[in-house]
Amino acid sequence: MASHTEISPGEAADRLAIRELIDAYAHCADRRDAKGQMSLFTEDTRFLVFMDATAVEPTQTLRGRESLAPVFDNLNTYRATTHFNGQSTVTLDGDRATGESYCLAHHIGVDESGQRTLMIASIRYLDQFTKQGGDWYFAERRLMVDWTETRPSTP
Numbered sequence: 001m002a003s004h005t006e007i008s009p010g011e012a013a014d015r016l017a018i019r020e021l022i023d024a025y026a027h028c029a030d031r032r033d034a035k036g037q038m039s040l041f042t043e044d045t046r047f048l049v050f051m052d053a054t055a056v057e058p059t060q061t062l063r064g065r066e067s068l069a070p071v072f073d074n075l076n077t078y079r080a081t082t083h084f085n086g087q088s089t090v091t092l093d094g095d096r097a098t099g100e101s102y103c104l105a106h107h108i109g110v111d112e113s114g115q116r117t118l119m120i121a122s123i124r125y126l127d128q129f130t131k132q133g134g135d136w137y138f139a140e141r142r143l144m145v146d147w148t149e150t151r152p153s154t155p
Contacts, residue, residue, distance in 0.1 A: 011092060017136045018090050018129055022101050025138075026083035034072040041065045042130060046140040053124065053144040079116075080108045095131040096139075100124060108153060118153035122146040 007015075021040055028037035041047070043065050048058040062068055075081055088101035107119040126142040 014092055014097070014131070014136070015090060018097060018099065019088065021129070021136050021138070022088060022099075022125070022127075023085055026085050026103065029072070029075055029083055030081050032076060034069055037072050038065050038068050041068060041138045041141070042132065045138060047071065047138075048140070048142045050142065050144045053146045058142075078107045078109050082106045090129075097129040097131075097136075099127045099129065101127070116153045116155060117150055119148060119150040121148045 025037060025040055028034070028040070044063070045065055045068070047062040047068055049060040049062075049071070051059040060071070062071065082105075084104045084106075086102035086104065088099055090097055090099040101124070103123040103125065105121045105123055107121070109117045109119065111117065122145070124144040124146060126144060127138055128140040129136050130139040131137075
């Protein structure tokens with residue numbers, strides 16, 4: 001845990017901007033704004049998905065901002081989603097930073113028989129951030145699924 005007795009206005013601004021970046025990602029996901037979500041990443045970004053957080057190798061690895069479109073488009077298979085961002089830690093190093101943030105992602109779906117389901121995923125994001133032109137972006141995002149639960153849901 002970092003101990004801060006005093007931080008500079010610049011560090012405070014960077015920390016706030018990174019938290020807003022994390023929250024913008026969730027907001028864009030829930031609004032199905034794939035283009036907005038993609039714009040939060042660097043052109044040469046890496047996005048790794050670990051459907052099992054204990055796995056050594058990722059389930060999926062994407063390189064480059066444009067490669068993210070199918071992943072973000074996959075959210076359209078759900079009727080609705082709500083991503084609740086929780087605690088996060090960030091370590092700043094000039095125009096670069098690393099961080100870990102927690103998220104509970106709720107997904108409402110309807111299967112072929114018309115049964116409505118709720119899938120909840122406990123996710124951790126392991127991030128590398130970079131500041132370009134005064135703005136913070138995801139340079140790399142590792143989506144780590146710690147657990148999921150799917151159950152019937154009523155409207």
